[in-house]
Amino acid sequence: KAYESSNWELLTTSFFNLANQNYELNLKKYHSILFSKKIPNDTPDLAYVRLQYQGIHHVQQHQYAKARLCFERQLQNISARWAPERDSLASYMSIATTYELENDHPHAIEYLSMALQMTYDKELSDLSAVICRQLSEQHRLMGNHEQANSYHQRYMELMEQTHASQLSHIGE
Secondary structure (H helix, E strand, O other): OOOOOOOHHHHHHHHHHHHOOOOOOOOHHHHHHHOOOOOOOOOOOHHHHHHHHHHHHHHHOOOHHHHHHHHHHHOOOOOOOOOHHHHHHHHHHHHHHHHHHOOOHHHHHHHHHHHHHHHHHOOOHHHHHHHHHHHHHHHHHHOOHHHHHHHHHHHHHHHHHHHHHHHHHHHO
16 A cells, blocks of 8 residues: 555555564565665665565575675665664664574674663663563573573563553553
């Protein structure tokens, strides 16, 4: 619908939301839309979502180094008007995923740690728990059980805070 109505910013935002961390997305139906010559090049986040598309394509082809290059290039192509830090966070998470898929746990931890720090710095606490869970898993896979338990504990605390907050909002 965004394409049909030439609402390009909605189109890029919609694709970002649809494809964010969705590495099994059926890309075929989106190629002609995302790479249409009708879309003005100055559309916010157009380059970013095109790189997201290409990165997902490479992940699906098990070409993780190529995917990682796309996700790294995203960091220089963020032009969202609202919450650009969410774009950066998504790129860090995607880079971490490429390392996870290669069983390169130290590099996955490095990028997950950067993502977690960003959630604290930019007050994106809604995403902190998920990252802590992933950090716990990566440390567990490396045999770092103390770190794994620490991140799992933090994950549980953050989830409890989230649920308590949601319950208080329901009460209001």
